[in-house]
Amino acid sequence: MALRFNPPPNWPAPPEGFTPPAGWQPDPAWGPAPEGWQLWVEDSAPGASAGSAPQAGSAPDAGWAPTQAVPAGASAPVADPTGQSASAPSGDYASGASPYAASMNYAQSPTPYHNQQQAPGASPQAAGWQPIDVGQGGPGGKKPVTKQWWFWTIIGVVVLALVIGLIVALTGGDDEGEQRSGTTTSSRSDDSDDSTSKDDSSSDSSSDDKSDDSDSSSDVGTTMDNPGDPEKQQITFTASEYADDPDASFDVAFGSVEWDATSTVESEAGKYRYEDPGSGKVYMRVPVTVTYHGKGKMDAYDLTVDYVKDGNTTEQTNLYIDSEFKQQDMPRDGGTATGYFMFIISEEDAKAQEGVFAVKGFYGSDELYMAAKSF
Known part of the structure; x- marks a missing residue:
């Protein structure tokens, strides 16, 4: 049996033959329907099943068109005969600031829906009707x-x-966070001391030295197989970026090696400090000059030197005599200090006069190499 829309008595009277379209809800200004009120009744029934007949709140409007009103607070959604339920948009008018006047009827309610222009004779329930779901961000959901x-x-x-x-x-950057040191190919500054005693051929020798320097590989001094030449080169170490003075550096210049300096060491040490190197062994020593650049004073322990022959390492020996490097007063910015690094080696190695010095400066720097030679 057909159903008929049955508005409650506190709502305006709908136009003749009005059937709410899908998703329709009443104007919140009309107020909720009485509890238990039946919005749909059988077409033959004269009134609502709750016992109250509908009352006209206002005359039907001939120009009425199906509209969609905003949600009505606690009022229940209206379902059409097909069983579809209206889903209310967000409660934009819950605060009471409704755009609808209390006397507004069905025809005066604004509609947020599209596709509601009905063709002549078309049913309000036209299949093409679609609501704009304002809760989903715009048309099309x-x-x-x-x-x-x-x-x-x-x-x-x-x-x-x-x-x-x-x-x-x-x-x-560097895994150890350190700045790596390098060698320089600049001529030794002490070469100029002997320049006055040389004849005109010295200029040719100087040219040959520069030519040799320019021909040298950039990795000179980085391996034991390719050590630096102490007559031509010096080693420069740069402090780590995490040091107290990351801009600090010092240059290291090696002098001529004294392969058997046992008698000299014994004389300087005296009988109370001298220690015999042992059978078949001798004291070997090399003078080292450092030039410091940076804040404060250089630490003597920032420089270490080992003697290496055929891959075998000999660490320096200290007798605490005045000529040793670590007994010297260390320099400040621009100053220099010179002292001996001393080693106990075999008599055979002293006679061979071969090997390299493994040199490290500052904490975490790469080890560099200088040839051990007499000149």
């Missing part, structure tokens, strides 16, 4: 960009990339 899963995925990827980039920037 599209969600706002900020509610799309891909939007937050992109944001997460960008943030992750920035974090990784920041970590790489903070920990980049």
Whole structure:
């Protein structure tokens, strides 16, 4: 049996033959329907099943067109005969600031729905009718960009990339966070002391030296197989970026090696400090000059020197005599200090006069190499 729309007595009277379209809800200004009121009754029934007949709140409007009103607070949604239920938009007018006047009838209610222009003779329940779901961000039910899963995925990827980039920037560079040292190919400054005693052929020798320097590889002094030449080169060490003075540096110049300096060492040490090197062994020593650049005073322990022959290492020996390097007063910016590094080696190695000095400066620097030679 056909059903008829049965508005409550506190609502305006609808136009003749009015049937609410899908999703329709009453104007919130009309107030909720009485508890238990039947909005749909059999067409043959004269009134509502709750026992109250509908009362006309206002005359039907001939110009009425199906509209959609905003939600009515606690009022129940209106269902049409097909069983579809109206879903209310968000309660924009719950605060009481309703755009509807209390005397407004069905024809005066504004509609937020589209496709409601009915062709002549068309039913209000036309199949092409679609609501605009304002709760889903606009026509077609599209969600706002900020509610799309891909939007937050992109944001997460960008943030992750920035974090990784920041970590790489903070920990980049040398794994040990140290500035590596290098060798220089500049001529030794003490060469000029003998320049006055040389004849005109010295200029040719100087030219040959410069030619040899220019031909040398950039990795001179970085391996034991390619050590620096103490007559032509010096080693420069630079402090770590984490040192008290990251700009500090010092140059190291090696002198001529005294392969068997046992008698000299015994004389300087005296009988109370001298220690016999042992059978078949001798004292070997080399003078080392450092030139310091930086704040404060250089620390003697910032420089270490080992003697290496055929891969075998001999560490320096200290008798605490005045000529030793670590007994010298260390320089400040621009100053120099010279002292001997002393080693106990075999008589055979002393006669062979071969080997290299393995040199380290500052903490964490690369080990560099200088040839051990007499000149």
